[in-house]
Amino acid sequence: MNEIDYLYKSKLNEECGVFGVVNVSNASEVMYYGLHALQHRGQESAGIISTDHKQFYTVKGTGLVNEVFSETNLQTLNGNTAIGHVRYSTQGGSSIDNVQPFLFRHYTGDFGLCHNGNLVNSGELKRQLEISGSIFKSTSDTEIFAHLIKKDTQTNRLEALKQALNKIEGSFAFLALSKRKLYIMRDKNSLRPLSIATLNGGYVISSETCAFESVGATFLRDIKPGEILIIDEAGNQQSDFYAKKTYNNMCAMEYIYFSRPDSDIEGMNVHASRKEAGRILAKEFPVKGDMVLFVPDSSTSAALGYAEQANIPIEMGLIKNKYVGRTFIKPSQELREKGVKMKLSAVPSLVKAKDIILIDDSIVRGTTSKKIIEMLRHAGAKKIHMRIAAPPITHPCFYGVDTSTYDELISGTHTVEEVRQAINADTLKFLSTEGILKATRRDKLCLSCFTGNYPTYTYQDITKANTDDKF
Amino acid sequence: MNEIDYLYKSKLNEECGVFGVVNVSNASEVMYYGLHALQHRGQESAGIISTDHKQFYTVKGTGLVNEVFSETNLQTLNGNTAIGHVRYSTQGGSSIDNVQPFLFRHYTGDFGLCHNGNLVNSGELKRQLEISGSIFKSTSDTEIFAHLIKKDTQTNRLEALKQALNKIEGSFAFLALSKRKLYIMRDKNSLRPLSIATLNGGYVISSETCAFESVGATFLRDIKPGEILIIDEAGNQQSDFYAKKTYNNMCAMEYIYFSRPDSDIEGMNVHASRKEAGRILAKEFPVKGDMVLFVPDSSTSAALGYAEQANIPIEMGLIKNKYVGRTFIKPSQELREKGVKMKLSAVPSLVKAKDIILIDDSIVRGTTSKKIIEMLRHAGAKKIHMRIAAPPITHPCFYGVDTSTYDELISGTHTVEEVRQAINADTLKFLSTEGILKATRRDKLCLSCFTGNYPTYTYQDITKANTDDKF
Amino acid sequence: MNEIDYLYKSKLNEECGVFGVVNVSNASEVMYYGLHALQHRGQESAGIISTDHKQFYTVKGTGLVNEVFSETNLQTLNGNTAIGHVRYSTQGGSSIDNVQPFLFRHYTGDFGLCHNGNLVNSGELKRQLEISGSIFKSTSDTEIFAHLIKKDTQTNRLEALKQALNKIEGSFAFLALSKRKLYIMRDKNSLRPLSIATLNGGYVISSETCAFESVGATFLRDIKPGEILIIDEAGNQQSDFYAKKTYNNMCAMEYIYFSRPDSDIEGMNVHASRKEAGRILAKEFPVKGDMVLFVPDSSTSAALGYAEQANIPIEMGLIKNKYVGRTFIKPSQELREKGVKMKLSAVPSLVKAKDIILIDDSIVRGTTSKKIIEMLRHAGAKKIHMRIAAPPITHPCFYGVDTSTYDELISGTHTVEEVRQAINADTLKFLSTEGILKATRRDKLCLSCFTGNYPTYTYQDITKANTDDKF
């Protein structure tokens, strides 16, 4: 997002993207373009660990891929195998201790590790590990998994991995890098996407398939639910599973919001699913209007589908200024009241005296929708019919999406009619959950943020010891 | 564009945007958002000169508006009146001597000056001025106009201005700032847009109306061809004309390519004109296809018009990575051959085995179109029918667009059929010049880059004196 | 040193400085000036952890104190208690995982930790910890100590600390920060300096006393060998010792090279000890000469002492360019051969045809001395008598000084006469070890780099497990 996005700060945030390269010359350069294609999944920090099978090389830092890596430091990343990570920003303070991939050091073999997802039992696990002597340097779930792996140094490596994976619960796509092998692991619920492609005799692994096109790789397959795929320095593969029962619970929001439109998730193109959601939305909730508007860039596909189905022209009545960067100066209160806009503006000559069908992909807090509708009304729009190409988000996510609490989710505590009033739309309709399944052509998805039916158990509070007079 | 845009470097470049503020408190802050809204017209440098009617204050620098200005330096720009400028990058060497606005110092009164456009008789004028003792510190036409103004210090200021304006030929929108007044001047051919709006009892002036919406101002009118509009520190206006005969020769490329879609140029919305061009293109050159594709972001509007008219679905088969920034590392030759993409990629799951109608806004050198078509074919597209929502560019521009030479314009030296072969499209069609006039609902436009009929005379070569043993 | 110091890269490097603040308002601002005064002890990275007794706040980063901290991020460091660290650069790769202080998380209480010094038994300890389940994220000894502390969570905190301290061997000044208390620990050999001062009812702790003057604090006392001093949030002190036998083995190089001249180490001013060393050197090795020269800035004090004792004028025949910064461009080989200098230059009008007594503080590899003498000869010096205000460095240091190996120490493998020939001096003399003791007015110092008599046992090689097919 690379933007101090005051309009959109109420939106959802994905927490990471991972990319791996095995047995490909110029691995670090390929990695750079791979991470760059995954930049939308995390803008706070980026990192790469590579290996030439003799030692590890690391470059990590806060900022965009463009900012963290330079031609000079990429050249220090020797070897034909590497793992990389982009990370979403968390609140508060310095976070350089959380920049992934981590390099863990242990006499039985150092290893790199990075993670997309979220564990729901990290609290209990951390407590158990601490009691048996572990201490932690980051606030990341990833470090917990690393400790679990090394707890058992006696048994066979693959067995130790399986045991560790069976202890963790939640969503994950892990890439672990030893000096000789890349280990690829996906949770048994398959909540987060992870795919593999071939490139020049080697392999690349990515959170999203869009990165394959960027590096010129050819899509091979998705990593399976519960799979452990191990590829060695020569490109030999070994596949195994840590769980017998596995599930197809792909996160619906990956289709709706997070993934890039050019990615295919488990065989379905993201743009196509969004456009289809727009078509279904038009069928479920038709309305008369002079034009369909989209909110750039997130709801373009859905709006195209709605407009085609409804046979109503689609217009660019809302425009985004693409130069809103990180150092952008926010308008003073005085200027904001005068109507200064930074990122999004409405086009009076298009919307004046018109009945608008406004398509968006989701409503989280409602503040963005309220602002956009206000902007359109100020520009002269007559009626505003809001149509959301997803169901109301009523429950928090425990699998890596930053929805935090019920209180922040306007649909968690308000009816659709109350939300309509709050955002000041003339009408407001949400796509049904059946609509989402149909649009993605799937039997199953994780729809827990719409339904509250979580595929795993959820957080349990660990009472924190009174630590005031100790350390 | 804020991008090392290797795919698009063959595209046309506008040279500037100007913005003025008169009699508005927080003038420099308003200016910041105004220039930010004009950022697409120039990304090399930016500058502001303000006045509190006692002295001038200047902040200028190379880089984007975001980079040149900070909260700290904006606060040094005192006063309620200011002029500002964004400038397009020129080739080679350091250019800090060319960053506008310029502050000229003269005992009869210092003044600030900035300019959007290009003079065709700058060569002769510069020679004459030098012979009578002037020397120049920049390579800019703007400095020539400043010398012309100060040549005659005897007559009344307005008369001196008129005489100077009558000496220059070409396209221009000038903003000049004395300690007490803002002078707004537009060429008699009205080649470049310039409009005025009201804001809190004062005025803002802008190259494009999109900036009015950004700062919360209300559009008042366009500056007229040949008009000199003077507004003093109290907001009093005085309008005059430097030429008796004036013309409506608005640059067609402002509609087709340069201006932001949310701007209205002389009453016509830019997006609407582009969409209409797409509709007319569909009527002029219908073709069967499975989907319409646009090249993000420039041809979205035209593609929407084409798709609606043709009743063919529009898809996102080409995706732009929005994180391609200034420091982006270009792929090595080896990786480029492997197929690494940086900015644009095609989506195989959408385009595979499909007949594509590909809409773009223009073809300059043809290299971009060639690359895009190659990308689509590699992703599996069956047929590619290219449709351009403008006529072939056959002649260079002398009015501020960086088309340089005939040789670089593929349509200047090749027939449509030859171009089609060069870019490897199955069919290729261009909108007619009548189509452009109809789409913009105008009788007249400057269509010289399509027709060679220039509204003014053009450059005359000035033989450079042999200066080798002198200075 | 803030310099790409090609002349001096053969010099010794200290590894860290620590600073603590307890019960002082504006703790983070005081910390900033404290760390700034210790900047000469480490320029690679800097960090602060503060606490308001409810939670911890961290700012860390690579670069100078000036670069890591800003007014904005200092304001996020709440509380009246804090620990801070400056760190010397290590070779190779990214090092953000090594930036101190570290924040360790454990259910029995999180804590911050930073360290100046080096442990000699880190290899064994790390292996033992790993076998019992620990994994490590940095290459730092500090992390080992943190694990040792948390190994025993049953016994009383102070007892646990004592046990941990008794397990480690080497040099250290540790600052540990719990939410309520600051723990200050110094090794039983007192190899590294650490002192405490009062400030506005609270306390500040520093590796060097120079920082007390910078923050306006009043020196109280040195932390004693083997002492554990605990100060709580209200400023109450508790002192204890982890070892019964303690020693006064202050590192001689702290006086000779590392510490700032305005610091007092265990009661003796550093400049005064250096000047006295110069005086004793003049008595031990008198020589006729026209002038005494010093190498800026390191040997100024010693040269003043020599010159006063010998009654020979001291001149600025060697000049340092103080603008040699981090981004300085190194001269090409061609220019270097032409004689381009960056940092140091000799002054021909002063040294021409003169007999020079050149004073320096140490010779490590000999390359710097060789260059300086070459420079002086090229500027016309007749004779060059080199006098070193310390004994020959013949043995590597295991206590935090980056002398690495015997091979790099020219005096480790060459006689004084061989060194003289290598650096091309006319005569060369080193101060005696008695001279150093006399100059510092001490009975004992750690002189191990001159004598090979180490106050502790030294490194033992831990055979690294074959980790190639594991991780």
Next chain:
Amino acid sequence: MNEIDYLYKSKLNEECGVFGVVNVSNASEVMYYGLHALQHRGQESAGIISTDHKQFYTVKGTGLVNEVFSETNLQTLNGNTAIGHVRYSTQGGSSIDNVQPFLFRHYTGDFGLCHNGNLVNSGELKRQLEISGSIFKSTSDTEIFAHLIKKDTQTNRLEALKQALNKIEGSFAFLALSKRKLYIMRDKNSLRPLSIATLNGGYVISSETCAFESVGATFLRDIKPGEILIIDEAGNQQSDFYAKKTYNNMCAMEYIYFSRPDSDIEGMNVHASRKEAGRILAKEFPVKGDMVLFVPDSSTSAALGYAEQANIPIEMGLIKNKYVGRTFIKPSQELREKGVKMKLSAVPSLVKAKDIILIDDSIVRGTTSKKIIEMLRHAGAKKIHMRIAAPPITHPCFYGVDTSTYDELISGTHTVEEVRQAINADTLKFLSTEGILKATRRDKLCLSCFTGNYPTYTYQDITKANTDDKF
């Protein structure tokens, strides 16, 4: 100085340094090291114009030499001939229009120009030029000289130059660069230093000789008062004079304060002159004391001379923190009152209960001296005898030193006894003007800031036209 120097902001500021290279391969690289050696003469901006005898190449920018130039941009500066400039910071606003060298464009031949010094009749000249049609883009005197040169394009170039030089009054060292020749011009009063050296068959020209040592060049001679030296692309020299009567009025402050100690000015080494001034000061104003202190780095040489003459030990009782950089955070008022120091600190263990002889090179406003004495007293000094190695500065400078007004010069409006009280010294003495002449071994110097006897006439106020309703 590269420092937000709150202690020293009352000090004098030199305004520039110039460097030229003719007929030397790698001219831009040599230039880089030359300008770097002159960095102390100007830290606000730096620039280079080079020529390959076909065209000019320019790199200019604000910041230090290290910051403005990179390996990449130096490589764009083709050719074996170049001029360069470092400039001191002026107050207020953006100054990129003032960054030198300037490139002036004129049909009779473009040329580069840079300048060290200040013209006293710039006001009259500018008015005359403006009346005859010139306008100005910078506030620099340099632009005036450029206009004067081009006023007469008929006569022979050398004659035109002589005429222009005869019109200007003041101090100057000019370097002008045509495509084929370098023109070196020094004012007839020889107020600013300028010297030439040989390097690999070509020449380098520098404001100070210290830069010759840095680039490995061999000093040839000083440029003579009133001399015009022209060197062409092949290295051929032609010397002429623009004035028949010339004078040796070298600025005394070049010896006392501005120049680097390793420079020789007209045959006399700067350090040697300062040390001699210290010796004479000790003879003129002997006093009993326990130690001599110097203020780093400016009065080291003078203090060495005083100490040797008086046979009193010299100590480092004042220490400068060399890491005070541009982004240094100034202490809050609260912390300043608590005694936080940034740049300079006194050493209690050295100065406590001691009688101090404090040597400095000058007193401008007196605020620095007051602060230093306060610091020493706070550190326990008993008596403080201040000795200044220059006469009291009683008159402003018109030749390029930023002393501004009488009001700011404490000695301009106060007796020595009043100054002593103001700075709270026990005694205060200044070197005599005879002492300065003796120390520099010269018959004549420009001593106008001490005596008010200016070698030229001084500024005349030009009544500014009422320009309020004009521009």
